[in-house]
Structure formats: C-alpha cells, structure tokens
Amino acid sequence: AVVSTQSTGVTKWRRYLQSKIKFYGAYARSFQGEYLLSQDKCGESIKTLQEAQKLYKEAQVLCKQYENASGNSVGEVRPAKHPFFQKLGPIIDLRLQKSERENGFIYYQKVPEELPELELKATFGLVAPIPFEVPPVHAIFTEEAYKDFTIQQTPGPKITSQDKDDLPPAKETDIGGDTKGIKNDSGCSIQ
Numbered sequence: 292a293v294v295s296t297q298s299t300g301v302t303k304w305r306r307y308l309q310s311k312i313k314f315y316g317a318y319a320r321s322f323q324g325e326y327l328l329s330q331d332k333c334g335e336s337i338k339t340l341q342e343a344q345k346l347y348k349e350a351q352v353l354c355k356q357y358e359n360a361s362g363n364s365v366g367e368v369r370p371a372k373h374p375f376f377q378k379l380g381p382i383i384d385l386r387l388q389k390s391e392r393e394n395g396f397i398y399y400q401k402v403p404e405e406l407p408e409l410e411l412k413a414t415f416g417l418v419a420p421i422p423f424e425v426p427p428v429h430a431i432f433t434e435e436a437y438k439d440f441t442i443q444q445t446p447g448p449k450i451t452s453q454d455k456d457d458l459p460p461a462k463e464t465d466i467g468g469d470t471k472g473i474k475n476d477s478g479c480s481i482q
Contacts, residue, residue: 303362310353310370314379317346321383323409328390334400335407340387342406347380 320343327336354371370376394400412420 301362303357303360306353306357306360307368307370310350310357313346313350313353314370314376317343317350317379317383319409320346321379321386323407324390325386327407328386328393331398332400332407333390333394333398334402336390337387337394337402338405339407340383340390343383344387347383350376 320339324336324340324343327333327339351371354369354376358369358371394402
C-alpha cells in the first residue's frame with residue numbers, strides 16, 4: 292500500500308521502511324556468511340558477505356534520502372547515526388576479510404556466481420515459530436476510502452510563533468551517535 296501511494300506525505304515513511312529492508316537483509320546475510328564460514332564453505336561465505344556489504348551500502352543511501360525527504364515523521368530520526376546501524380558496517384568488513392584471508396590460505400574455493408539461498412526456517416531456539424497469515428481485507432477498505440483519506444485535509448493543532456516560545460524545552464537524555472561509550476554488542480543501553 293505504501294509503494295503504490297504517490298503522496299508526498301508518505302515519502303519519508305517509504306524511505307524509512309526501504310532502509311529497514313536493506314539493513315536487516317544485510318544483517319541476515321552477514322550472519323549467513325559467518326555460518327557458512329564455520330561450515331568450511333568459504334567461497335559461498337565470501338559471496339554472501341559481498342551481498343551483505345552491497346545491502347548495507349544501499350541502506351546507507353536510503354538513510355540519507357530519508358533524512359532529506361519531506362513528509363510526516365515523529366521528530367528528527369537519523370537511523371544512519373544510530374550505534375546499531377553504525378556497528379554493522381565494520382562487522383561485515385571484518386567477516387569478509389576473514390573469509391577472503393582463510394580462502395586464500397586454506398580453502399582455495401571458487402566464489403560462486405549465484406548467491407546462496409537464505410534459509411528462512413529457523414532450525415534452532417526454544418520456541419517453534421508460529422506461521423503468520425495476513426487476514427483478508429475488510430469490505431470497508433475500498434479504493435474510494437483510501438482516496439478520501441489524506442493527511443493534508445486532517446486539521447492539526449494551530450501553533451503560533453508565540454506558542455513555540457512559551458513551550459519549555461523537553462528533558463531528554465542524549466543518546467548520541469557515538470559508539471565509544473557503549474560496551475555491548477547491540478549498541479543499546481538500559482537506563
């Protein structure tokens with residue numbers, strides 16, 4: 292629904308969701324490359340990690356487009372500056388260098404032209420996944436209903452310049468984009 296909508300009101304959300312698709316695809320390929328290396332499939336690992344690197348770079352471009360896009364969003368979000376995003380690039384690079392180094396010294400495997408299939412069914416863990424089925428679209432959601440709904444026609448609060456000056460500053464803790472002070476793998480901190 293977001294892809295088919297040409298409204299400028301969803302441009303920012305579209306860029307955000309597209310960057311998330313590329314970002315999590317890069318994470319999945321990164322872990323797949325590490326797994327293939329542990330299975331002594333070095334050529335496939337290199338191909339997979341090259342794909343992860345490509346997806347990560349595409350995610351970076353989409354994050355820049357998201358930051359510069361006009362449209363509705365909540366606050367100023369900069370996904371490319373988040374430690375969770377920033378840590379992925381070096382992880383992919385290190386895994387790719389390791390795979391290439393080990394392939395050059397030990398395995399001498401050819402890098403395949405075809406990308407290895409990404410295994411989507413989890414074969415480990417404590418809980419069995421429940422398959423998700425998208426429910427059928429309700430009859431009230433017609434093409435006409437979508438045409439009648441626009442964000443521009445929705446009345447919002449009217450804030451004058453005087454109201455902006457009267458607002459007290461919000462008390463927020465700075466999370467920053469710096470990864471030097473974070474000492475865990477995810478980049479998240481519990482406060």
